[in-house]
Amino acid sequence: MTSSEALLTALRLSDSMLPVGTYTASYGVEQYLNEDDIETADELGELIEGYLRGVIGPAEIVALGHAHRSAAADDLVGVLAADERLGAATLPAEFRDSSMKAGGKLLELLDEIDDGPFAATETTGFLGEYTAACEDGLAEGHYPVVLGVVCQQAGLGCREAALVSAYGSVTGLLGAAQRLGRFGHTAIQAQLSTLFPVIEEVCEQYYDADLTAMCSFAPLADVRGMAHERADRRLFMS
Known part of the structure; x- marks a missing residue:
């Protein structure tokens, strides 16, 4: 892809309008x-x-990076290993379910796109093999792993794919807080600006890390996620 096509693809995959x-x-x-x-x-x-620092970088970006490199080498076993390890590192059931549903939705979306960098990638080539593995129950299809494969197949570099993933995660969390009515647009944008250097630092640290380095340590977030499953009032799935 040209630099413009790569930028537009990155923007598309990190856009909250992406229906996954x-x-x-x-x-x-x-x-x-x-x-x-x-x-x-x-x-x-x-x-x-x-x-x-506790989850997105050392778990999701590590898995995404390994999946990206494995896809570049046509190594389906490597992608499945990233998928399995990320699922094991994600403790709250709601978090795992949300990740798998988003990954499945992205694969379904690509099946309906018939032009651009994703044309025909769903049913042919490496992405088609990974999709078949998910459909056959050989992989859970966690969103960061799917995104890593999709970005590689679309011609985005591994570091750029990591930035797409981390930015999408951060804006998703900020957007959730905003939709819950606690914070206004200006406050949310101010926090996003503050988090930009952290996003860059975390991606630089983890995008090329070995899969064996994966870890996830956010115990309070895990507890809150598990408590959410039984909460009396819930707007979100997780």
Whole structure:
């Protein structure tokens, strides 16, 4: 792809308009707000920075990077390994379900796109093999792994794919907090600006890490995610 095509593809995959259902997940943020653990925009930003450093970087970006490199080498076993390990590292059931549903929706979406960098990639080539593996139950199809394969097949580099994933995760968390009515547009955008350097740092640190380095440590977020499953009031799936 040209640099312009690569940029447009990255924007497309990180856009909240992408119909994969990520807007229905708050990954525990709703429960933090329900229990009044987050009161200010700065506290929200600190929480999301914790997600970046404890989960998004060392777990999701590691899995995405490994899947991207494996796809480049036509190594389906490597992609399946990233998918399996990420599922094992994601403890709350709602988080796993949201990730698998988003990954499945992205694969379904590509099946209906008949032009551009995704044309015919769903049923042919490496992406088709991975899709078949998901359909056969050999992989759960977690969203970061699917995104890593999709970005590689579309011609985006591994670092760029990591930035797409991390940016999408951060804006998804911020957007969830905003839709819950606690924070205004200006406060959310201010926190996004503050988090840009953290996004870049985390992606640079983890996009080429070995799969064996994967870890996830956000115990309070995990507890909030598990409590959300039994919450009396829920707007989001997770």
